[in-house]
Amino acid sequence: xxxxxxxxxxxxxxxxxxxxxxxxxxxxxxxxxxxxxxxxxxxxxxxxxxxxxxxxxxxxxxxxxxxxxxxxxxxxxxxxxxxxxxxxxxxxxxxxxxxxxxxxxxxxxxxxxxxxxxxxxxxxxxxxxxxxxxxxxxxxxxxxxxxxxxxxxxxxxxxxxxxxxxxxxxxxxxxxxxxxxxxxxxxxxxxxxxxxxxxxxxxxxxxxxxxxxxxxxxxxxxxxxxxxxxxxxxxxxxxxxxxxxxxxxxxxxxxxxxxxxxxxxxxxxxxxxxxxxxxxxxxxxxxxxxxxxxxxxxxxxxxxxxxxxxxxxxxxxxxxxxxxxxxxxxxxxxxxxxxxxxxxxxxxxxxxxxxxxxxxxxxxxxxxxxxxxxxxxxxxxxxxxxxxxxxxxxxxxxxxxxx
Amino acid sequence: xxxxxxxxxxxxxxxxxxxxxxxxxxxxxxxxxxxxxxxxxxxxxxxxxxxxxxxxxxxxxxxxxxxxxxxxxxxxxxxxxxxxxxxxxxxxxxxxxxxxxxxxxxxxxxxxxxxxxxxxxxxxxxxxxxxxxxxxxxxxxxxxxxxxxxxxxxxxxxxxxxxxxxxxxxxxxxxxxxxxxxxxxxxxxxxxxxxxxxxxxxxxxxxxxxxxxxxxxxxxxxxxxxxxxxxxxxxxxxxxxxxxxxxxxxxxxxxxxxxxxxxxxxxxxxxxxxxxxxxxxxxxxxxxxxxxxxxxxxxxxxxxxxxxxxxxxxxxxxxxxxxxxxxxxxxxxxxxxxxxxxxxxxxxxxxxxxxxxxxxxxxxxxxxxxxxxxxxxxxxxxxxxxxxxxxxxxxxxxxxxxx
Numbered sequence: 001x002x003x004x005x006x007x008x009x010x011x012x013x014x015x016x017x018x019x020x021x022x023x024x025x026x027x028x029x030x031x032x033x034x035x036x037x038x039x040x041x042x043x044x045x046x047x048x049x050x051x052x053x054x055x056x057x058x059x060x061x062x063x064x065x066x067x068x069x070x071x072x073x074x075x076x077x078x079x080x081x082x083x084x085x086x087x088x089x090x091x092x093x094x095x096x097x098x099x100x101x102x103x104x105x106x107x108x109x110x111x112x113x114x115x116x117x118x119x120x121x122x123x124x125x126x127x128x129x130x131x132x133x134x135x136x137x138x139x140x141x142x143x144x145x146x147x148x149x150x151x152x153x154x155x156x157x158x159x160x161x162x163x164x165x166x167x168x169x170x171x172x173x174x175x176x177x178x179x180x181x182x183x184x185x186x187x188x189x190x191x192x193x194x195x196x197x198x199x200x201x202x203x204x205x206x207x208x209x210x211x212x213x214x215x216x217x218x219x220x221x222x223x224x225x226x227x228x229x230x231x232x233x234x235x236x237x238x239x240x241x242x243x244x245x246x247x248x249x250x251x252x253x254x255x256x257x258x259x260x261x262x263x264x265x266x267x268x269x270x271x272x273x274x275x276x277x278x279x280x281x282x283x284x285x286x287x288x289x290x291x292x293x294x295x296x297x298x299x300x301x302x303x304x305x306x307x308x309x310x311x312x313x314x315x316x317x318x319x320x321x322x323x324x325x326x327x328x329x330x331x332x333x334x335x336x337x338x339x340x341x342x343x344x345x346x347x348x349x350x351x352x353x354x355x356x357x358x359x360x361x362x363x364x365x366x367x368x369x370x371x372x373x374x375x376x377x378x379x380x381x382x383x384x385x386x387x388x389x390x391x392x393x394x395x396x397x398x399x400x401x402x403x
Numbered sequence: 404x405x406x407x408x409x410x411x412x413x414x415x416x417x418x419x420x421x422x423x424x425x426x427x428x429x430x431x432x433x434x435x436x437x438x439x440x441x442x443x444x445x446x447x448x449x450x451x452x453x454x455x456x457x458x459x460x461x462x463x464x465x466x467x468x469x470x471x472x473x474x475x476x477x478x479x480x481x482x483x484x485x486x487x488x489x490x491x492x493x494x495x496x497x498x499x500x501x502x503x504x505x506x507x508x509x510x511x512x513x514x515x516x517x518x519x520x521x522x523x524x525x526x527x528x529x530x531x532x533x534x535x536x537x538x539x540x541x542x543x544x545x546x547x548x549x550x551x552x553x554x555x556x557x558x559x560x561x562x563x564x565x566x567x568x569x570x571x572x573x574x575x576x577x578x579x580x581x582x583x584x585x586x587x588x589x590x591x592x593x594x595x596x597x598x599x600x601x602x603x604x605x606x607x608x609x610x611x612x613x614x615x616x617x618x619x620x621x622x623x624x625x626x627x628x629x630x631x632x633x634x635x636x637x638x639x640x641x642x643x644x645x646x647x648x649x650x651x652x653x654x655x656x657x658x659x660x661x662x663x664x665x666x667x668x669x670x671x672x673x674x675x676x677x678x679x680x681x682x683x684x685x686x687x688x689x690x691x692x693x694x695x696x697x698x699x700x701x702x703x704x705x706x707x708x709x710x711x712x713x714x715x716x717x718x719x720x721x722x723x724x725x726x727x728x729x730x731x732x733x734x735x736x737x738x739x740x741x742x743x744x745x746x747x748x749x750x751x752x753x754x755x756x757x758x759x760x761x762x763x764x765x766x767x768x769x770x771x772x773x774x775x776x777x778x779x780x781x782x783x784x785x786x787x788x789x790x791x792x793x794x795x796x797x798x799x800x801x802x803x804x805x806x
Contacts, residue, residue, distance in 0.1 A: 016459035050479070056419035057483045058490025065489070068497050069482035072475035076453070079472035080460045086468070087461025094471050099546060120546070143502060143523075 002167040003035045003125070007135065007157035010044035011174040012231035013077050016084075022172075022231060023084035026130060030090065035125045037164065039135040039157040040081055042073025063108035067137075067147045071097070074134035074153070082132045092130040095120065097137035097145075102156065104138035104146045111138060111146035113155065113218075116163035133160060151212030158215050162222035169224055171211065172231035177238035178203060178210055180402040181255040185390050188403040192253060193236075196243035199253045202345040202379045216240065243347050251348040251355060252400040257393050258341040259386060260311040261291070263371065266321065268302040268331035275328045279305060279321065286320040288313045291341070292374040292381065302331075306372065308383060311337040339371065340389035343381040344396060356380050362399040368392045405570040406438045406528070410538065410560035413447035414577040415634035416480050419487075425575075425634060426487035429533060433493070438528045440567065442538040442560040443484055445476025466511035470540075470550045474500070477537035477556070485535045495533040498523065500540035500548075505559065507541035507549045514541060514549035516558065516621075519566035536563065554615030561618050565625035572627055574614065575634035580641035581606060581613055583805040584658040588793050591806040595656060596639075599646035602656045605748040605782045619643065646750050654751040654758060655803040660796050661744040662789060663714040664694070666774065669724065671705040671734035678731045682708060682724065689723040691716050694744070695777040695784065705734075709775065711786060714740040742774065743792035746784040747799060759783050765802040771795045 006026065013019050022040075030036045050069050054061040061069075078094035085092035101117035124131045135153025138146050148155050154171060161169035178200065181189040195203070197220035204213045210228055219226055219240065229237025269275050276295070283290055293307045309317060317335050325333050349355050356373075359380055363370060368391065372383035384392055397403060409429065416422050425443075433439045453472050457464040464472075481497035488495035504520035527534045538556025541549050551558050557574055564572035581603065584592040598606070600623035607616045613631055622629055622643065632640025672678050679698065686693055696710045712720060720738050728736050752758050759776075762783055766773060771794065775786035787795055800806055 016456065019460055053419065053479075053483065054486055057422055058486040060490070061486040062489050065482045065485045065497055068485075068499075069479060072478050072482075075475050075478070076456075076472060079468045079475075080456065082468045082471075083457055083461040083464040086465050087463070094468055096471075096548075145499075 001033050001035060003037070003164060004029060005037045005039065005157055005161040005164070005166045005169040006172060007039040007153060007170065008041065008172045008231055009153065009174065010041040010046075012172055013040055013081065014044040016080070019077075019080050019084050020088075023081060023088055023090070025231070026081075026085060026092075027088055027090045030130055037121060037125070037131045037133060037160060037166070038081065039133050039153055039160060040074060040077040041135050041153040042070075043077055046073045046076070064144065067108045068145050070147050071134070071137045071145050074136050078132045078134045085130055085132075090130060091128060092132055093124050094132045094134075096134045097156070098139035100131075100133045100160070102138035102159070104140055104148070106140040106142060106144060106146065108144070108146055110149040111140070113138060113148070113159050114141075116159060118160070118164045121160075121164060151215060154211050154215035155218055158219045158222075158224050158226060161224045161226070162218075166224075169226040171226055171228045173210065173228060174230065174232070175210060175228075176230045176233070176235060177228050178240075179254070181393055181397050182257060185257055185393050186255070186397045186403070189397065190402060192238050194239045194241065194247065195253055196247055196347050197240060198243065198378055199345050199347055200240045202343070202376070203254055203256060248348050248351050250346060251352045252344050252346040252402065253348075254345050255393050255397050255400075255402065256343045256345065257389050258343070259389065260337070261308050261339045261341055261383065261386075262311045262314045262317075262335060262337040263306060263308050263339055263383065264317050264321070264333065264335035265304055265306040266325060266330050266333050267304050269305055270329050271301050271303045276305060278324055278328055282320055282324045283317075286316060288316060288320065292372055292383065294372050294374070308339070308341070308372065338386050339383050340386040341381050342384055342389050342392050342396070343379050344400065345379045347378050349378055349380075358399065359396060362395050363392055366391065366395050404436055404438060406440070406567060407432060408440045408442065408560055408564040408567070408569045408572045409575060410442040410556060410573065411444065411575045411634055412556065412577065413444040413449075415575050416443055416484065417447040419483070422480075422483050422487050426484060426491055426493070428634070429484075429488060429495075430491055430493045433533055440524060440528070440534045440536060440563060440569070441484065442536050442556055442563060443477060443480040444538050444556040445473075446480055449476045449479070467547065470511045471548050473550050474537070474540045474548050477539050481535045481537045488533055488535075493533060494531060495535055496527050497535045497537075499537050500559070501542035503534075503536040503563070505541035505562070507543055507551070509543040509545060509547060509549065511547070512550055513552040514543070516541060516551070516562050517544075519562060521563070521567045524563075524567060554618060557614050557618035558621055561622045561625075561627050561629060564627045564629070565621075569627075572622075572629035574629055574631045576613065576631060577633065577635070578613060578631075579633045579636070579638060580631050581643075582657070584796055584800050585660060588660055588796050589658070589800045589806070592800065593805060595641050597642045597644065597650065598656055599650055599750050600643060601646065601781055602748050602750055603643045605746070605779070606657055606659055651751050651754050653749060654755045655747045655749040655805065656751070657748050658796050658800050658803075658805065659746045659748065660792050661746070662792065663740070664711050664742045664744050664786065664789075665714045665717045665720075665738060665740040666709060666711050666742050666786065667720050667724070667736065667738035668707055668709040669728060669733050669736050670707050672708055673732050674704050674706045679708060681727055681731055685723055685727045686720075689719060691719060691723065695775055695786065697775050697777070711742070711744070711775070741789050742786050743789040744784050745787055745792050745795050745799070746782050747803065748782045750781050752781055752783075761802065762799060765798050766795055769794065769798050
């Protein structure tokens with residue numbers, strides 16, 4: 001008998017029919033001889049509706065009350081899911097985050113899980129019940145309802161799997177797993193059978209929107225093996241786990257594309273200590289997120305600082321930096337959109353040399369111009385024109401044999 | 404400084420605009436120098452929508468999960484109401500039933516309040532906050548979410564007022580108070596300024612659908628004075644309290660009409676011990692509610708047993724009683740609808756004689772035939788033809804000077 005945690009996202013429980021399908025799948029899992037703990041999200045669209053309702057009542061609703069409001073979304077799903085299982089002759093019990101023993105800090109709308117006391121879950125499992133836990137929510141030590149922020153249900157599932165020492169954690173979603181590239185860009189992209197936490201983290205932060213980074217980081221920290229798979233079929237998905245020796249044999253695990261980037265350059269900055277911090281402090285104070293940063297020292301004692309931001313933040317960057325450019329005595333600021341980030345990810349890079357060279361070479365052959373480069377131990381990212389990025393992704397996917 | 408409990412029903416918080424109006428009224432109450440605890444119901448229609456959703460998932464949803472589901476209704480309202488108050492510059496904190504310390508027994512969907520631990524409410528009040536409590540719900544000692552059944556938010560308000568020893572409890576609703584008769588039947592019906600618990604209980608159980616009897620009984624038991632008033636204007640409503648000497652001076656407080664009644668007669672029942680219990684045990688076993696019962700012994704050693712039920716239950720009564728009629732050797736069963744119950748209520752009856760005589764006389768003059776009579780210390784009810792009941796109510800209302 002195995003102990004399995006399953007998580008079903010909002011699209012998987014979007015309406016009564018889908019909830020009944022999920023109930024059948026959960027019962028099948030139990031009937032195969034397993035103990036089952038299920039984490040569910042709010043029905044798709046419900047959280048957005050609640051946020052809309054809140055804004056109609058008050059333009060800037062307080063975060064404490066927002067948590068009380070949003071927690072009703074998952075509470076609705078746990079009750080309906082338990083009812084559906086019981087209606088099929090099964091035995092299920094729902095628990096809110098607080099009832100499930102999920103203790104968080106007191107930071108409303110983005111609380112961190114501090115502790116899980118799974119006593120009640122174990123008692124219910126021992127009595128033969130399936131346990132349905134509300135994702136995304138918990139309770140602070142002061143007895144306040146808290147929520148974990150977007151994607152928090154994944155985090156609940158991973159954290160519960162760690163706390164109850166589950167044998168398997170399955171994240172059911174509306175995609176079939178993690179792919180070597182977005183199949184809408186590269187039609188012959190393949191589902192990846194196994195991926196390491198670090199690769200998954202790079203994929204997540206680089207635009208493969210399967211899971212939030214926080215949940216993956218938590219899984220890595222506590223060594224929780226999990227599988228990302230579809231709730232609409234019975235095919236195996238992608239297993240995410242600690243890297244193994246055989247994983248390193250694959251040089252590149254996947255290719256990601258991040259669109260709608262913009263590039264800003266502060267030119268001829270006097271090359272002396274403290275100027276870079278002035279630039280990036282001003283950007284941080286304006287709440288703008290910088291991604292890649294490149295700086296080259298030129299011959300004449302000045303330097304150019306170039307960085308990328310999301311294209312949506314382009315209008316804000318000039319307002320934010322124009323005073324700084326004058327203050328530090330730089331020549332000027334130039335900010336343009338229309339670029340995208342193309343990345344290759346793989347822990348195999350650590351032991352295989354020449355990955356960057358090969359990537360640059362195939363892009364060069366195709367006359368895709370590289371404007372910026374950034375690397376980490378297991379990924380290489382380049383900035384190219386947005387209208388060439390899909391073509392770039394296809395030729396790299398092909399060149400590294402991922403198709 | 405007074406401590407005031409206010410309760411707002413579903414129609415008073417039906418949409419964001421009404422919630423904002425309620426928020427203004429609550430703030431006015433606090434700004435007048437009071438501490439305020441507010442109990443809210445689910446937004447009008449929400450509970451029915453949740454029940455519909457549950458039935459789509461499972462035809463007979465379990466009661467435990469129904470409570471988990473329905474409790475989200477009031478939880479949504481407390482968050483929105485607190486947001487609205489905070490948005491107006493006030494300071495409000497929402498509490499679920501469990502957080503407010505409302506402890507119930509474990510009978511799901513119709514739990515009884517066992518205890519209230521108002522420590523958290525007092526702490527919040529002392530910090531200057533308005534406290535918004537979810538009506539209709541509590542938590543059992545085992546940590547299960549429970550609900551109190553329909554009308555449970557009134558009960559929450561009354562019980563909280565008792566637990567925190569409030570100076571005043573105001574039940575805001577969509578009617579202006581308790582009237583001497585339904586104004587749709589008697590156009591010159593008057594709002595009653597003060598009414599005793601016992602009169603209110605008779606009015607509630609006899610068809611004046613302002614409040615559930617359970618909440619009034621609780622108020623009587625703990626001596627909680629409360630006011631029923633409209634959330635749509637600022638007029639005073641009806642104060643419900645222990646009877647006073649001056650209340651007895653009014654002979655009749657009000658007239659009520661209960662439509663859609665039916666009458667069943669088991670004729671020529673052998674007049675011996677145990678036959679009545681056979682009849683009513685059979686009715687109870689079929690879950691039918693009997694209201695009035697009349698029995699006369701005739702000369703020949705047999706008796707007729709007549710009782711009233713709701714007209715909706717008419718089809719079931721024959722199925723239920725035909726075997727019993729044979730068993731006890733009665734002559735037959737006759738059941739007909741088309742009747743209604745007309746009642747006068749007033750604690751003044753105790754000290755004023757001739758109320759019944761006067762009622763029967765004015766009905767007689769108007770040729771409204773009385774088919775059955777039932778009395779208690781403070782009410783007289785008669786059964787008349789349903790198509791004459793409105794006329795009967797008008798002439799009695801007039802005869803007792805209530806207009």
